[in-house]
Amino acid sequence: xxxxxxxxxxxxxxxxxxVTLRGLTDMDFLRVDAVGPNLVFYVNSQPVVHIQDDSYxxxxxxxxxxxxxxxxxxxxxxxxxxxxxxxxxxxxxxxxTIPLPPKATAEATxxxxxxxxxxxxxxxxxxxxxxxxxxxxxxxxxxxxGVYTIGDGTAVALDxxxxxxxxxxxxxxxxxxxxxxxxxxxxxxxxxxxxxLGNHPVRDVTWAEANTFCEWAGKxxxxxxxxxxxxxxPYGFLYPWGDEKTAVSLPASGTYPVGSIPENRSFFGAFDxxxxxxxxxxxxxxxxxxxxxxxxxxxxxxxxxxxxxxxGVPDSPLMRTNTGIRCAANTAVPAPDPTTLIQEEFxxxxxxxxxxxxPENDYFYGFHPTDFYHVQVSAxxxxxxxxxxxxxxxxxxxxxxxxxxxxxxxxxxAYGLTLRHNGNDFYAILIFPRTQTWQIVxxxxxxxxxxxxxxxxxxxxxxxxxxxxxxxxxxxxxxxxFVNGRLVARLTDSDxxx
Numbered sequence: 001x002x003x004x005x006x007x008x009x010x011x012x013x014x015x016x017x018x019v020t021l022r023g024l025t026d027m028d029f030l031r032v033d034a035v036g037p038n039l040v041f042y043v044n045s046q047p048v049v050h051i052q053d054d055s056y057x058x059x060x061x062x063x064x065x066x067x068x069x070x071x072x073x074x075x076x077x078x079x080x081x082x083x084x085x086x087x088x089x090x091x092x093x094x095x096x097t098i099p100l101p102p103k104a105t106a107e108a109t110x111x112x113x114x115x116x117x118x119x120x121x122x123x124x125x126x127x128x129x130x131x132x133x134x135x136x137x138x139x140x141x142x143x144x145x146g147v148y149t150i151g152d153g154t155a156v157a158l159d160x161x162x163x164x165x166x167x168x169x170x171x172x173x174x175x176x177x178x179x180x181x182x183x184x185x186x187x188x189x190x191x192x193x194x195x196x197l198g199n200h201p202v203r204d205v206t207w208a209e210a211n212t213f214c215e216w217a218g219k220x221x222x223x224x225x226x227x228x229x230x231x232x233x234p235y236g237f238l239y240p241w242g243d244e245k246t247a248v249s250l251p252a253s254g255t256y257p258v259g260s261i262p263e264n265r266s267f268f269g270a271f272d273x274x275x276x277x278x279x280x281x282x283x284x285x286x287x288x289x290x291x292x293x294x295x296x297x298x299x300x301x302x303x304x305x306x307x308x309x310x311x312g313v314p315d316s317p318l319m320r321t322n323t324g325i326r327c328a329a330n331t332a333v334p335a336p337d338p339t340t341l342i343q344e345e346f347x348x349x350x351x352x353x354x355x356x357x358x359p360e361n362d363y364f365y366g367f368h369p370t371d372f373y374h375v376q377v378s379a380x381x382x383x384x385x386x387x388x389x390x391x392x393x394x395x396x397x398x399x400x401x402x403x404x405x406x407x408x409x410x411x412x413x414a415y416g417l418t419l420r421h422n423g424n425d426f427y428a429i430l431i432f433p434r435t436q437t438w439q440i441v442x443x444x445x446x447x448x449x450x451x452x453x454x455x456x457x458x459x460x461x462x463x464x465x466x467x468x469x470x471x472x473x474x475x476x477x478x479x480x481x482f483v484n485g486r487l488v489a490r491l492t493d494s495d496x497x498x
Contacts, residue, residue, distance in 0.1 A: 039053065187378075440481060
């Protein structure tokens with residue numbers, strides 16, 4: 001990497017160094033904090049230099065590409081976020097101070113080979129707290145900034161945050177106790193982790209114990225509003241899976257392994273936010289006294305809507321006995337999830353998806369620069385399926401899909417996901433965006449057979465911002481289908497096992 005300064009007369013390398021980059025196979029992330037004359041540069045969350053220079057107090061933000069021995073450099077900028085500066089000047093080391101550049105005696109080129117470099121050694125700049133203390137994103141899901149419905153219909157604006165995908169398990173809590181020497185929950189104080197319950201949610205913890213666990217994990221308890229937004233999603237569902245209580249069956253009592261009922265999943269991908277155990281939250285919006293805290297989500301022996309929360313004394317047996325923990329964080333450090341079989345952003349054309357060289361017989365499919373997969377049919381009454389050569393048996397899959405509206409005509413059409421696809425044999429969920437309807441079909445050598453259908457008012461996929469999210473669970477002979485986080489069909493069929 002290099003940090004440069006450019007003006008009409010000269011270009012100068014202010015600092016340079018070496019870091020591990022991902023740019024030929026994945027995205028690199030650049031960050032700069034600018035406060036007055038102070039500039040702190042980061043590469044992939046690693047601070048590389050703090051420079052102090054007051055030559056350019058303001059100006060526009062832009063992108064730069066320079067070729068050296070390549071004749072063509074084709075770069076894609078995928079995201080850009082600008083927010084108020086978070087730089088902590090008091091925590092930064094002595095910066096490199098840049099003198100005024102000398103006058104150039106000849107026409108300069110950007111990043112000249114013989115450019116002077118600073119005489120000071122590069123300082124080890126201290127990252128701002130949100131980077132230095134952020135937990136890993138593994139095991140967490142992101143909830144974006146937005147306005148969410150909570151309580152009895154109140155709209156609340158929330159900053160983006162992260163929340164644990166699963167409730168804290170007995171095994172995780174045991175690791176915390178071993179590291180800290182804290183007291184175990186009363187229900188297993190003598191015997192240790194209950195037999196065969198290591199992957200069940202821990203319970204019988206006080207609010208203070210839950211808060212201490214989250215701090216030990218580098219996280220925090222979610223606020224009551226955050227918890228509810230993560231559970232109800234952007235459509236304000238009454239249950240994680242939609243508005244019908246009976247659409248998902250939970251045990252009548254006790255607990256079960258976290259994440260083992262895939263249908264009990266919120267729009268954002270957090271599991272078991274209804275049932276299993278109650279969960280502690282922070283910063284209640286529910287009216288409480290100064291001595292009370294709030295639990296949300298219900299337990300298997302008490303299941304109500306996600307709007308039902310209980311306030312009470314945080315260490316009382318009534319509040320703690322069936323209550324566990326789910327942590328949150330303001331931000332998280334991106335990291336690959338080891339439990340994911342396929343994570344496809346469609347940036348790598350060498351992956352196992354088919355790539356057509358050109359349209360053929362009214363069909364065209366392949367990677368659409370920079371990060372989409374493009375499927376097109378250009379004649380009436382035609383059908384195209386494209387698949388990746390990786391057989392799957394039992395899985396959960398989610399896709400975000402939107403329509404190239406400027407290239408789509410005005411008639412009716414459908415798109416969707418196929419599963420257990422072999423030749424002409426497959427199941428599929430189809431979306432008809434112009435009528436806001438969905439269908440589950442089964443394809444055989446004799447054609448398509450309708451298995452289920454319905455309407456979903458949230459279907460509006462004519463822009464990237466309003467894309468439809470399809471989520472499918474295939475477990476043995478059972479298949480469960482979600483549209484925009486709402487459970488729409490549960491079917492059983494044994495004809496196509498893989």
